[in-house]
Amino acid sequence: MITRTVSKNPRTTRGDLVNDLQRAGTKVTKDTISNTLRRQGLKSCSARRVSLLKPVDVQARLKFAREHLDDPEEGWENVIWSDETKIEHFGKNSTRRVWRRKNAELHPKNTIPTVKHGGGNIMLWGCFSAKGPGRLIRVKERMNGAMYREILSDNLLPSARALKMKRGWVFQHDNDPKHTARATKEWLRKKHFKVLEWPSQSPDLNPIENLWRELKVCVAQRQPQNITALEEICMEEWAKIPATISSRAVMFWGCRWATQTFNSLQRFSMGLRSGVWLGHSRTLKCFLRSHSFVARA
Numbered sequence: 001m002i003t004r005t006v007s008k009n010p011r012t013t014r015g016d017l018v019n020d021l022q023r024a025g026t027k028v029t030k031d032t033i034s035n036t037l038r039r040q041g042l043k044s045c046s047a048r049r050v051s052l053l054k055p056v057d058v059q060a061r062l063k064f065a066r067e068h069l070d071d072p073e074e075g076w077e078n079v080i081w082s083d084e085t086k087i088e089h090f091g092k093n094s095t096r097r098v099w100r101r102k103n104a105e106l107h108p109k110n111t112i113p114t115v116k117h118g119g120g121n122i123m124l125w126g127c128f129s130a131k132g133p134g135r136l137i138r139v140k141e142r143m144n145g146a147m148y149r150e151i152l153s154d155n156l157l158p159s160a161r162a163l164k165m166k167r168g169w170v171f172q173h174d175n176d177p178k179h180t181a182r183a184t185k186e187w188l189r190k191k192h193f194k195v196l197e198w199p200s201q202s203p204d205l206n207p208i209e210n211l212w213r214e215l216k217v218c219v220a221q222r223q224p225q226n227i228t229a230l231e232e233i234c235m236e237e238w239a240k241i242p243a244t245i246s247s248r249a250v251m252f253w254g255c256r257w258a259t260q261t262f263n264s265l266q267r268f269s270m271g272l273r274s275g276v277w278l279g280h281s282r283t284l285k286c287f288l289r290s291h292s293f294v295a296r297a
Contacts, residue, residue: 084126
């Protein structure tokens with residue numbers, strides 16, 4: 001009963017299970033519940049946060065997957081990926097683990113100083129390719145379409161040259177309104193930049209997230225003392241990211257978006273007609289199998 005209940009509803013708490021069993025005439029403790037589920041290979045974990053996807057978003061991901069099923073891996077090496085991110089002075093980005101004795105959790109050596117609202121933060125725009133990181137700049141004001149176009153004008157082509165991108169390279173950015181504004185699209189067209197059509201609600205598919213994670217870990221380890229130092233350290237650590245990390249992020253990107261697309265379809269399977277779902281899932285499964293990918297349910 002316990003295993004069946006949590007399999008049907010993973011958000012069921014131990015307290016819920018204790019109460020259900022008690023109403024059924026069986027008295028157990030929460031520890032007994034935990035041990036029983038652990039023996040069945042189940043453990044309590046934090047629920048992963050994923051993008052909120054509507055059926056139209058799932059269809060967009062599927063369309064993207066179908067259009068790029070047969071693209072050669074080397075083709076993705078000729079893409080410049082871009083995005084914005086926020087880095088806090090103190091806060092979640094500064095999470096660290098420490099070795100300490102019992103009851104020593106508040107010793108200064110074992111704590112990380114925090115202030116209300118994170119103590120300030122900086123917004124960054126950056127880009128990279130499989131060959132390494134491109135330019136990284138701080139966005140000091142609230143970004144609008146005009147500012148975004150200015151950032152691209154000053155940094156995109158210099159990044160492409162520094163990375164020695166091949167002729168016909170492709171630029172990727174997401175569907176933020178600033179990126180998809182008519183003026184931005186027209187500017188990109190006049191500059192003859194080829195843009196990768198990106199599915200909506202898909203920040204989790206962008207391989208630049210791997211570089212942001214690497215940057216934030218390195219910055220947190222250096223513990224900047226103020227916002228100015230935070231910006232300087234971000235620039236230094238970004239420039240030091242090895243090309244191998246960039247290459248690996250792009251190399252495994254195909255596996256990432258294929259798996260994410262499959263999982264997105266699976267989450268919405270109950271809302272789709274069974275025939276449609278079966279057709280979609282078979283398409284993705286064939287792709288995953290042919291490319292030696294493993295989709296996690």
